[in-house]
Amino acid sequence: MNTLATVLRYEAIFLLGGLALIVGYGLLTHQINVTGLLMDKTSGRAISPGRVQMLLVTMSIAAYYFMSVIDAEDTSRLPDLPNEFVMAFGASQGVYLLGKLYGRFATTMGLASPNVQARAKPKRSEINK
Amino acid sequence: MTPATIGLVIGWILTIFIGVLAAMILIKIFKGDIDLNYIISDENGWASLSRFQFLIFTFVVAMSLFYLILAKAPPEYPAIPKEILALLGISGGSYIVSKGIQSSRDVSLKEAGESPEKKEPKVTNTPVVGGPEQPAGNQPVV
Numbered sequence: 219m220n221t222l223a224t225v226l227r228y229e230a231i232f233l234l235g236g237l238a239l240i241v242g243y244g245l246l247t248h249q250i251n252v253t254g255l256l257m258d259k260t261s262g263r264a265i266s267p268g269r270v271q272m273l274l275v276t277m278s279i280a281a282y283y284f285m286s287v288i289d290a291e292d293t294s295r296l297p298d299l300p301n302e303f304v305m306a307f308g309a310s311q312g313v314y315l316l317g318k319l320y321g322r323f324a325t326t327m328g329l330a331s332p333n334v335q336a337r338a339k340p341k342r343s344e345i346n347k
Numbered sequence: 348m349t350p351a352t353i354g355l356v357i358g359w360i361l362t363i364f365i366g367v368l369a370a371m372i373l374i375k376i377f378k379g380d381i382d383l384n385y386i387i388s389d390e391n392g393w394a395s396l397s398r399f400q401f402l403i404f405t406f407v408v409a410m411s412l413f414y415l416i417l418a419k420a421p422p423e424y425p426a427i428p429k430e431i432l433a434l435l436g437i438s439g440g441s442y443i444v445s446k447g448i449q450s451s452r453d454v455s456l457k458e459a460g461e462s463p464e465k466k467e468p469k470v471t472n473t474p475v476v477g478g479p480e481q482p483a484g485n486q487p488v489v
Binding site for chain 2: 230233249250279280283287288298299300307308311
């Protein structure tokens with residue numbers, strides 16, 4: 219039974235570790251497409267602050283949680299994530315979604331910047347045709 | 348044959364099956380038969396932050412579970428706290444709302460006679476299933 223557990227252990231390390239290495243290497247060398255990851259697709263801006271903050275919050279929470287798993291003394295359950303982190307994550311997602319919603323409706327409500335309005339005008343004229 | 352022996356035989360069969368499957372998946376990814384180029388991209392070819400977030404959380408939760416299972420002797424499946432489920436739920440819900448906003452914009456653009464901006468797919472070594480005959484080597488993915 220011990221041999222079986224050992225073989226399974228190495229199999230899981232092989233599969234999970236291999237996948238993580240391949241995906242990590244692909245992301246770092248751009249073999250996996252990351253074009254436009256931080257771009258605001260609704261307004262066309264190069265960098266979206268909402269996306270940047272969401273990326274930072276996601277990476278921070280992921281790193282914090284993984285470290286707390288490694289430091290965990292009670293191995294019978296995954297460690298708890300403080301409620302503040304869950305709320306911060308929810309707020310981060312909310313900011314991102316509100317930003318996206320704003321970008322979506324800003325042009326039709328006349329709230330967008332002049333550049334974005336200029337981009338949107340030809341579309342409106344086409345609708346009127 | 349005792350139940351313990353049957354359990355051991357089934358255990359070995361499953362272990363070998365999972366091992367072969369894992370090896371096949373990794374070899375196919377390595378050879379380019381399984382193309383991960385667009386693993387975090389949306390249907391327009393742009394990288395999606397929501398998909399990237401899913402990818403990160405999948406790896407973190409999977410590795411954490413695996414780590415804790417192995418930390419116990421004998422191995423035992425750990426309990427999952429509700430905060431982690433909430434985290435994954437928020438992430439999933441946000442992805443769906445985000446897709447809704449994106450789709451509504453794409454529909455508006457199509458109604459205006461202007462298709463949503465698409466990023467040209469990169470040329471990879473993945474063959475197109477059912478596509479026209481192409482020379483060996485680089486073939487576009489549709």
